[in-house]
Amino acid sequence: MLFPTLSTAQSGLSVFRTWMDAVSDNIANIDDAAPTSGPAYQARFVVASPVGNGTEASAGNPAGATVSGITLGDPAGREVSDPTNPLADANGMVRYPDVDLGDQMTQMMMAQRGYEANLSVIDRAKDAYQQALSIGR
Amino acid sequence: MTIAAIGASAVSLTSLPTTPTLPSSGQVGWTGGFPDLPGATDPTAAAGAASGNAPGFGQVLGQAVDGLQAAQANADRLAVSAATGDLTNVHDYMIAATEASLDTELTVAVRNKAVDAFNQVMNMGV
Numbered sequence: 468m469l470f471p472t473l474s475t476a477q478s479g480l481s482v483f484r485t486w487m488d489a490v491s492d493n494i495a496n497i498d499d500a501a502p503t504s505g506p507a508y509q510a511r512f513v514v515a516s517p518v519g520n521g522t523e524a525s526a527g528n529p530a531g532a533t534v535s536g537i538t539l540g541d542p543a544g545r546e547v548s549d550p551t552n553p554l555a556d557a558n559g560m561v562r563y564p565d566v567d568l569g570d571q572m573t574q575m576m577m578a579q580r581g582y583e584a585n586l587s588v589i590d591r592a593k594d595a596y597q598q599a600l601s602i603g604r
Numbered sequence: 605m606t607i608a609a610i611g612a613s614a615v616s617l618t619s620l621p622t623t624p625t626l627p628s629s630g631q632v633g634w635t636g637g638f639p640d641l642p643g644a645t646d647p648t649a650a651a652g653a654a655s656g657n658a659p660g661f662g663q664v665l666g667q668a669v670d671g672l673q674a675a676q677a678n679a680d681r682l683a684v685s686a687a688t689g690d691l692t693n694v695h696d697y698m699i700a701a702t703e704a705s706l707d708t709e710l711t712v713a714v715r716n717k718a719v720d721a722f723n724q725v726m727n728m729g730v
Contacts, residue, residue, distance in 0.1 A: 469671060469675075469703070469706075469707060469710070470703055470706055470707075473699055473702065473703055474699075476699075477695060477696065477699045480693070480695045480699075481693060481695075481696075484693060484695070586695075589699065589702070593702055593706065596706050597706070597709070600706075600709050600710060600713050603717075604713075
């Protein structure tokens with residue numbers, strides 16, 4: 468890879484975009500009611516990890532972050548008394564996902580800031596490469 | 605192919621790829637020698653290595669053009685997927701386009717330097 472910084476920052480962008488996808492999924496499903504006999508919507512958590520063992524950058528190979536998996540939240544969720552809900556059981560309970568909107572909004576801001584930070588890295592790297600190309604011009 | 609022609613005419617300029625010798629001219633006034641600078645310590649050794657096993661300048665330029673072609677093909681492929689709605693990551697295309705553009709600039713810069721050097725040699729009064 469001729470411009471390693473770009474591909475490294477690209478992997479970071481992909482991680483943070485996946486995080487934003489997960490957050491939007493969680494927010495979209497925040498009010499999903501489910502019968503108590505079944506599982507509630509399980510919140511998505513993105514697991515990010517470095518590519519390889521982290522020594523790749525010094526060796527000049529492509530490094531960066533990758534989404535190594537998605538873990539799921541508690542299927543039990545929280546039981547809420549809602550007797551008018553057609554999904555309610557004999558006790559009038561339904562299951563709602565254990566997703567906190569405030570927490571999700573905070574995570575979204577973190578994901579957005581991380582995405583922006585990686586974009587800044589790309590911007591600066593591009594400028595640096597271009598300045599290097601103007602040596603002796 | 606014109607690139608091959610440039611390469612063939614520049615192959616005789618074996619000193620071209622040995623730009624590592626450049627830093628020695630920048631270290632004016634330093635009398636301690638250059639014991640810690642691999643590649644810049646002994647210009648003759650560097651030149652020997654370049655003419656010994658390193659590929660000729662034409663070959664190097666050919667590889668650079670191949671890399672440039674791959675980068676541009678990648679950017680084109682992503683542009684098509686953007687137009688057809690298959691692009692999952694917007695930044696993938698932007699980075700591929702940036703890489704292709706930087707690659708082009710680099711290749712053009714190297715080619716211009718080589719042609720400059722060739723012309724300077726050709727204009728030498730013998």
